[in-house]
Amino acid sequence: MNKVISGACTALAAVLVWSWAACAQRPVFEASELEGSAQEKLPGKLAAPDLSGPQRAMPRHVASPLPNDQRGSIRRVETGGRKLVALTFDLCELSDQRAGYDAPLVAVLRELKAPATFFAGGRWMRSHPERAMQLMADPLFEVGSHAWTHGNFGVLGREEMARQIDWTQAQYELLREDLAALAGKRGVGEAVKGVRESIAVFRFPYGRCSAQALELLAARGLAAVQWDVNMMDAAKSRTAEAIVRDALRQVRPGSIVLGHANGFGHATAEALRALIPALREKGYELVTVSALLEAGKPATTADCYDSRPGDTAVYDAQFGEGTVHPRRNRP
Numbered sequence: 083m084n085k086v087i088s089g090a091c092t093a094l095a096a097v098l099v100w101s102w103a104a105c106a107q108r109p110v111f112e113a114s115e116l117e118g119s120a121q122e123k124l125p126g127k128l129a130a131p132d133l134s135g136p137q138r139a140m141p142r143h144v145a146s147p148l149p150n151d152q153r154g155s156i157r158r159v160e161t162g163g164r165k166l167v168a169l170t171f172d173l174c175e176l177s178d179q180r181a182g183y184d185a186p187l188v189a190v191l192r193e194l195k196a197p198a199t200f201f202a203g204g205r206w207m208r209s210h211p212e213r214a215m216q217l218m219a220d221p222l223f224e225v226g227s228h229a230w231t232h233g234n235f236g237v238l239g240r241e242e243m244a245r246q247i248d249w250t251q252a253q254y255e256l257l258r259e260d261l262a263a264l265a266g267k268r269g270v271g272e273a274v275k276g277v278r279e280s281i282a283v284f285r286f287p288y289g290r291c292s293a294q295a296l297e298l299l300a301a302r303g304l305a306a307v308q309w310d311v312n313m314m315d316a317a318k319s320r321t322a323e324a325i326v327r328d329a330l331r332q333v334r335p336g337s338i339v340l341g342h343a344n345g346f347g348h349a350t351a352e353a354l355r356a357l358i359p360a361l362r363e364k365g366y367e368l369v370t371v372s373a374l375l376e377a378g379k380p381a382t383t384a385d386c387y388d389s390r391p392g393d394t395a396v397y398d399a400q401f402g403e404g405t406v407h408p409r410r411n412r413p
Contacts, residue, residue, distance in 0.1 A: 110219045110265045110273050115212075116192070118185020125345045131177040131406050135230070136208060141251035143280035145303025152375070153300045154382025155291060158310040159336040161378035165366045167333055168374045169198040169354075170226075170309065171343035172285065175206035177231040177405045182345025183213050190354045197222050199371040200343060201285040201307075204230040204250030207257055215261045218254075218277050224370040226283035227251065227304065234397060234404030236290030236386075242403070243295055247284070247302060254281050283307050283371050287404055289394040291386035307371050308386055309340035315347040325353035330360055336378060338371065 159166070169191075175181040181203075191198050200217050202225055207214040217223050229235070229246040230253075238246070258277060265274045284304040286295070291306065299306050311332045313325045329339060341350050361368065369377070387393050401408060 107273050108270045110261065110268060110270055111216050116185075116189070116216060118183065118189070123182040123184050123186075123345045125182045126180045128178050128180065132205070133177055135245075135249045136204065136253040137256055138252050139245075140248055141255050141280060143251070143255060145280060145282070148300040148303055148305060152305050152380050152382070154296065154380075154384055155286075155306050155308050155386045156338075156375070156380040156382050157308045158334075158338055158381045159374045159378040160381055161336040161374075163335055164377065165335045165364070166369050166374055166377055167335075167337045167339065167361060167366045168369055168371045169196065169339050169341065169358075170285070170307070170371060171198060171200050171341045171347075171350075172228055173200055173202040173206045173210075173344045174228055174232045174287065174342070174346070175203045175209065175344065176407055177205065178407055180209050181206055183210055184343040184345060184347060184351060187341075187343050187347065187351040187354065188217070190351050190358075192220070192222065194355075194358045195222065196354070196358050196368045197224075197370050197373070198368070199224040199226055199283065199307075201226040201228040201283075202250075203228045203232055204246075204253040206344065207250075207253050211257060211260065214257050215264070218257065218261055219265075219274060221276060224278075224283070224372055225254065225281065226285060226307065226371065227254070227281045228285050229287050231405040232287040234288050234290050234401055235286050235295040236288070236292055236395065237398055237403050240294055240298070243298055247298060247304070251281055251302075255279070283375075286386050288397040288401065289386050289388050290397060290404075293384070296384075305371075305375060305380075306386070307338060309338045310334075311337050311339040312388055313339065313341040313347075313350065313353065315341050315350045315353070318348050320348050322349040322352035322356065325349060326357045326360065329353075329357055330364070333361065333366070336374065336381070338374070
């Protein structure tokens with residue numbers, strides 16, 4: 083049994099005693115590369131907005147248009163009572179900032195083996211290429227789109243909305259190509275076979291949309307994913323205890339939970355350490371958004387909002403097109 087046997091792990095495992103480590107695919111990134119620092123979480127400001135786009139402006143992957151039942155704003159999924167829940171985290175970055183990366187939050191998810199979906203801005207992926215590729219390469223996670231520079235789809239014109247969508251798709255594809263090259267160089271090319279060729283889910287910045295915006299996404303095969311449980315972790319006064327208490331009170335089968343992983347979430351990692359076991363104790367299974375969509379029927383609306391229709395419209399006056407911080411609120 084101590085002989086070194088070459089080849090893939092097969093049904094011979096019924097006869098030969100193999101360890102899980104022998105059968106498992108080596109990851110692209112070593113554990114030491116996944117570690118983070120407190121400094122990395124802190125967002126920073128730029129001297130002037132960066133309005134440049136990705137190396138190529140249009141994505142090469144063309145998805146089929148969405149089916150009719152996914153063409154609205156998806157708040158949750160009707161699962162027939164099956165206790166599934168999707169944890170989601172936004173990675174926003176406006177054109178005049180460099181947002182952070184909450185490595186402790188991601189570490190908690192990995193430690194507790196909790197699937198999650200990260201809605202990343204295209205510019206965030208460009209400014210955090212290694213972190214973006216690490217999320218893409220991790221089979222626990224799914225990467226969705228959060229537009230290029232957090233544009234407000236309740237205000238932007240059609241051309242700019244299309245640019246915010248397409249640039250982000252293109253940036254993801256570029257990183258997917260870089261990830262495949264890196265994996266090949268490290269001799270673990272098989273590790274990226276399960277990584278999507280293109281993003282399949284989208285979250286509207288500011289929770290704002292329009293009929294035209296929903297139409298643009300549907301034509302590109304992108305599901306517009308909102309939420310029905312908000313951690314409210316962007317509030318500096320928010321405590322881990324409050325996040326856990328409120329999330330457990332609001333969650334139900336098919337819920338989509340909103341949090342932040344770009345340095346603007348407060349007490350999020352600490353809250354997850356308690357929230358994830360508590361959800362599991364209640365019988366919930368954590369899944370990615372795409373897995374949740376496959377498990378039931380999306381509950382959609384014709385509008386986008388936080389907890390009640392119209393409540394995110396206030397951001398139109400505060401942020402306008404949304405890609406640059408208002409002068410009084412610049413980082």
